[in-house]
Every structure is written in C-alpha cells, then in structure tokens.
Amino acid sequence: xxxxxxxxxxxxxxxxxxxxxxxxxxxxxxxxxxxxxxxxxxxxxxxxxxxxxxxxxxxxxxxxxxxxxxxxxxxxxxxxxxxxxxxxxxxxxxxxxxxxxxxxxxxxxxxxxxxxxxxxxxxxxxxxxxxxxxxxxxxxxxxxxxxxxxxxxxxxxxxxxxxxxxxxxxxxxxxxxxxxxxxxxxxxxxxxxxxxxxxxxxxxxxxxxxxxxxxxxxxxxxxxxxxxxxxxxxxxxx
Numbered sequence: 001x002x003x004x005x006x007x008x009x010x011x012x013x014x015x016x017x018x019x020x021x022x023x024x025x026x027x028x029x030x031x032x033x034x035x036x037x038x039x040x041x042x043x044x045x046x047x048x049x050x051x052x053x054x055x056x057x058x059x060x061x062x063x064x065x066x067x068x069x070x071x072x073x074x075x076x077x078x079x080x081x082x083x084x085x086x087x088x089x090x091x092x093x094x095x096x097x098x099x100x101x102x103x104x105x106x107x108x109x110x111x112x113x114x115x116x117x118x119x120x121x122x123x124x125x126x127x128x129x130x131x132x133x134x135x136x137x138x139x140x141x142x143x144x145x146x147x148x149x150x151x152x153x154x155x156x157x158x159x160x161x162x163x164x165x166x167x168x169x170x171x172x173x174x175x176x177x178x179x180x181x182x183x184x185x186x187x188x189x190x191x192x193x194x195x196x197x198x199x200x201x202x203x204x205x206x207x208x209x210x211x212x213x214x215x216x217x218x219x220x221x222x223x224x225x226x227x228x229x230x231x232x233x234x235x236x237x238x
Contacts, residue, residue, distance in 0.1 A: 072170070200238040
C-alpha cells in the first residue's frame with residue numbers, strides 16, 4: 001500500500017508541478033512577487049498532497065525563531081522537499097542553488113526570474129565573490145536567504161561537512177544566522193525506490209547565532225546546532 005500511495009503521489013506531484021510551471025509561465029514576464037506567491041502555493045499544495053495521499057505530515061517547530069525580513073538561514077539538506085516545503089512557511093525565501101539546476105526547463109526559468117542565487121561550484125573564489133554580491137542584493141529585497149552549508153544532499157545521520165560559503169556570508173552580511181534542522185530523509189525517499197514513508201517531517205528552527213563571532217567559533221556553533229538537532233529528530237523516530 002505504501003508503494004502504491006507513493007506512486008500516486010509522484011504522478012500527481014509532477015502533473016500539478018507541470019501545470020503550475022507551464023500554465024502560469026506568462027507570469028515570468030512580470031515582477032517577482034507574483035512568482036513567489038505561486039511558489040508559496042506550490043509548497044502548500046505539495047505539503048497537503050503528502051499528508052492526504054501518503055500519510056506524511058509536516059510540522060514546523062521553533063516558530064519563535066523563524067525569521068522575517070532580511071535574514072540568513074543555514075539548513076541541512078537531505079531531500080528535494082527541503083526546498084518545496086520551505087516555500088510553504090518562509091515569507092520570501094531565496095535559495096542558493098547549483099548552476100546545473102537552472103538548465104532544467106521551466107524550473108530553471110522560475111528560479112532565475114524569482115531571483116534565486118545561482119552558484120558555479122567549480123568557480124571557487126570567483127563563485128564565492130559572486131555569492132556574496134548576489135546575497136547583499138537579495139538582502140535589500142528583505143528576503144530570507146537559505147543556504148545548504150554542506151553544498152550537497154546528505155543521508156540522515158551522515159556527519160557534517162560544512163563549506164566556507166556560509167562563513168563568508170556570515171562575515172560579509174553581518175547578520176545573525178538561524179540554523180534549521182530537519183528529518184526529510186526519513187520520509188521523502190524518492191532517491192531510494194520512490195517510497196514516501198508515513199510519519200512526520202519536521203522543520204525545526206534553532207536559536208539564531210549572533211553576528212560578530214570569530215569564524216572558527218561561528219562554524220563550531222553552527223555545526224553543533226544543526227547536527228545535534230538533526231540527530232535528535234532521527235532518534236525521535238517520527
């Protein structure tokens with residue numbers, strides 16, 4: 001039954017996503033705000049479909065730490081839903097994406113027109129400078145900049161491998177960083193046989209790390225906050 005429900009969900013998910021991306025593509029010629037409204041609706045729709053079809057609930061914890069306005073969020077990355085789901089509860093999310101993703105038809109166009117930040121991971125110092133420049137521009141739009149500090153997806157329980165991009169943003173933007181823990185990998189298992197495991201996906205905001213810390217101390221606090229919370233969520237076995 002779980003396999004059957006998962007297959008139904010995936011079919012509906014891709015059909016709904018295609019209808020929104022293609023059917024509303026004329027919006028790509030207009031301003032950014034309507035695009036973000038569509039993405040917010042998309043995130044809520046996917047969340048609803050998960051619950052109704054697959055029995056996967058989504059819970060947002062630590063809402064008292066959920067930032068509004070210009071903010072920097074660092075989060076674990078386990079599954080695609082880390083992005084889809086966040087559109088449902090962040091006011092104006094801006095994700096840091098690898099450049100390969102913008103080559104995907106429609107997805108890439110929506111990402112570029114909604115001013116997501118695109119990074120060439122092979123660009124090294126040039127890419128880092130562009131990341132900082134683009135991020136400063138997004139802060140002028142009062143957006144919540146979301147970065148995956150490890151740069152790629154990890155399986156639940158894998159040890160952290162935090163890259164320097166987040167440290168550069170922390171220094172240059174001079175903003176607190178809000179760590180975000182999650183357990184999406186336990187339930188959104190498309191990478192492992194298209195199975196959506198029933199239970200509860202949790203996004204848990206941690207207390208923000210204040211600005212102005214030395215790099216080493218900031219990185220230590222960030223990794224400890226995210227990894228400790230993610231491991232606790234796994235132990236809860238939701």
